[in-house]
Amino acid sequence: MSTGTTQRVCFQLQVDPARLDEYRDRHAAVWPDMLRAIEASGRRNYSLFLREDGLLIGYYEVDDDDDAQAALANDPRTARWEAEMAEFFVTLDGPRPDQGAPRIPEVFHLEDQLAALDPDAASATTRTESSES
Incomplete structure:
Protein backbone atom coordinates (compact mmCIF):
# COMPACT_ATOMS: atom_id res chain seq x y z
CA MET A 1 0.00 0.00 0.00
CA SER A 2 3.06 2.21 0.21
CA THR A 3 3.72 4.95 -2.30
CA GLY A 4 7.15 6.23 -3.27
CA THR A 5 10.23 4.29 -2.30
CA THR A 6 9.60 3.76 1.41
CA GLN A 7 8.32 0.35 2.43
CA ARG A 8 6.58 0.09 5.79
CA VAL A 9 7.07 -3.36 7.28
CA CYS A 10 5.13 -4.81 10.20
CA PHE A 11 5.74 -8.29 11.60
CA GLN A 12 4.66 -10.52 14.46
CA LEU A 13 6.56 -12.87 16.77
CA GLN A 14 5.72 -14.65 20.02
CA VAL A 15 8.03 -14.18 23.00
CA ASP A 16 7.97 -16.80 25.75
CA PRO A 17 5.74 -15.15 28.40
CA ALA A 18 8.02 -16.48 31.16
CA ARG A 19 10.92 -14.45 29.70
CA LEU A 20 9.30 -11.06 29.07
CA ASP A 21 11.32 -9.16 31.67
CA GLU A 22 14.61 -10.52 30.36
CA TYR A 23 13.56 -9.76 26.78
CA ARG A 24 12.72 -6.17 27.75
CA ASP A 25 16.04 -5.81 29.58
CA ARG A 26 18.00 -7.06 26.57
CA HIS A 27 16.24 -4.58 24.29
CA ALA A 28 16.78 -1.70 26.69
CA ALA A 29 20.50 -2.09 25.97
CA VAL A 30 20.92 -3.42 22.43
CA TRP A 31 24.58 -3.75 21.49
CA PRO A 32 25.85 -0.57 19.80
CA ASP A 33 27.26 -2.68 16.94
CA MET A 34 23.84 -4.25 16.38
CA LEU A 35 22.18 -0.83 16.31
CA ARG A 36 24.73 0.26 13.71
CA ALA A 37 24.13 -2.89 11.63
CA ILE A 38 20.38 -2.22 11.57
CA GLU A 39 20.99 1.38 10.57
CA ALA A 40 23.53 0.39 7.90
CA SER A 41 21.00 -2.07 6.42
CA GLY A 42 18.70 0.85 5.63
CA ARG A 43 16.04 0.15 8.25
CA ARG A 44 14.77 3.20 10.08
CA ASN A 45 11.95 4.16 12.43
CA TYR A 46 12.27 0.64 13.87
CA SER A 47 10.07 -0.12 16.89
CA LEU A 48 9.03 -3.21 18.82
CA PHE A 49 5.82 -3.46 20.85
CA LEU A 50 5.37 -6.24 23.42
CA ARG A 51 2.14 -7.34 25.12
CA GLU A 52 2.02 -9.13 28.47
CA ASP A 53 1.04 -12.39 26.74
CA GLY A 54 4.26 -12.27 24.69
CA LEU A 55 2.80 -11.02 21.42
CA LEU A 56 5.55 -8.95 19.80
CA ILE A 57 4.78 -6.56 16.96
CA GLY A 58 7.65 -4.98 15.06
CA TYR A 59 7.57 -2.08 12.63
CA TYR A 60 10.21 -0.41 10.49
CA GLU A 61 10.58 1.57 7.31
CA VAL A 62 13.08 0.81 4.57
CA ASP A 63 13.67 1.69 0.93
CA ASP A 64 14.33 -1.93 -0.13
CA ASP A 65 13.52 -4.65 2.39
CA ASP A 66 15.13 -7.40 0.32
CA ASP A 67 18.42 -5.46 0.35
CA ALA A 68 18.10 -4.80 4.08
CA GLN A 69 17.40 -8.48 4.79
CA ALA A 70 20.43 -9.50 2.71
CA ALA A 71 22.69 -6.97 4.45
CA LEU A 72 21.64 -8.21 7.88
CA ALA A 73 21.87 -11.88 6.87
CA ASN A 74 25.50 -11.33 5.81
CA ASP A 75 26.50 -9.34 8.91
CA PRO A 76 28.26 -11.30 11.68
CA ARG A 77 26.94 -8.87 14.31
CA THR A 78 23.41 -9.79 13.33
CA ALA A 79 24.17 -13.51 13.45
CA ARG A 80 25.46 -13.19 17.03
CA TRP A 81 22.48 -11.09 18.15
CA GLU A 82 19.91 -13.36 16.47
CA ALA A 83 21.50 -16.47 17.98
CA GLU A 84 21.12 -14.98 21.45
CA MET A 85 17.58 -13.72 20.82
CA ALA A 86 16.28 -16.96 19.25
CA GLU A 87 15.86 -18.59 22.67
CA PHE A 88 13.21 -16.00 23.62
CA PHE A 89 10.78 -16.95 20.86
CA VAL A 90 8.16 -19.66 21.23
CA THR A 91 8.07 -20.60 17.54
CA LEU A 92 10.34 -19.77 14.64
CA ASP A 93 9.72 -20.69 11.02
CA GLY A 94 13.06 -19.62 9.62
CA PRO A 95 16.78 -19.59 10.27
CA ARG A 96 16.48 -16.22 12.07
CA PRO A 97 13.53 -14.65 13.89
CA ASP A 98 13.32 -11.68 11.52
CA GLN A 99 13.20 -14.02 8.51
CA GLY A 100 10.54 -16.34 9.92
CA ALA A 101 8.30 -13.64 11.35
CA PRO A 102 4.89 -13.47 9.69
CA ARG A 103 4.39 -10.13 7.96
CA ILE A 104 1.25 -8.15 8.68
CA PRO A 105 -0.15 -6.48 5.55
CA GLU A 106 -0.81 -2.77 5.71
Missing part, protein backbone atom coordinates in the same frame (compact mmCIF):
# COMPACT_ATOMS: atom_id res chain seq x y z
CA VAL A 107 -4.44 -1.85 5.06
CA PHE A 108 -4.42 1.88 5.81
CA HIS A 109 -1.93 4.75 5.81
CA LEU A 110 -3.23 8.26 6.42
CA GLU A 111 -0.64 10.09 4.33
CA ASP A 112 -1.19 7.81 1.32
CA GLN A 113 -4.94 8.43 1.37
CA LEU A 114 -4.54 12.17 1.88
CA ALA A 115 -2.07 12.33 -1.00
CA ALA A 116 -4.55 10.49 -3.22
CA LEU A 117 -7.19 13.12 -2.42
CA ASP A 118 -4.95 16.14 -2.75
CA PRO A 119 -1.15 16.00 -2.99
CA ASP A 120 -0.91 19.27 -1.03
CA ALA A 121 -3.06 17.92 1.84
CA ALA A 122 -0.51 15.31 2.94
CA SER A 123 2.34 17.81 3.01
CA ALA A 124 0.16 20.33 4.86
CA THR A 125 -0.61 17.67 7.49
CA THR A 126 3.10 16.94 7.87
CA ARG A 127 3.92 20.65 8.20
CA THR A 128 1.22 21.09 10.85
CA GLU A 129 2.45 18.09 12.85
CA SER A 130 6.03 19.38 12.67
CA SER A 131 5.07 22.84 13.87
CA GLU A 132 3.10 21.38 16.80
CA SER A 133 6.09 19.35 18.04
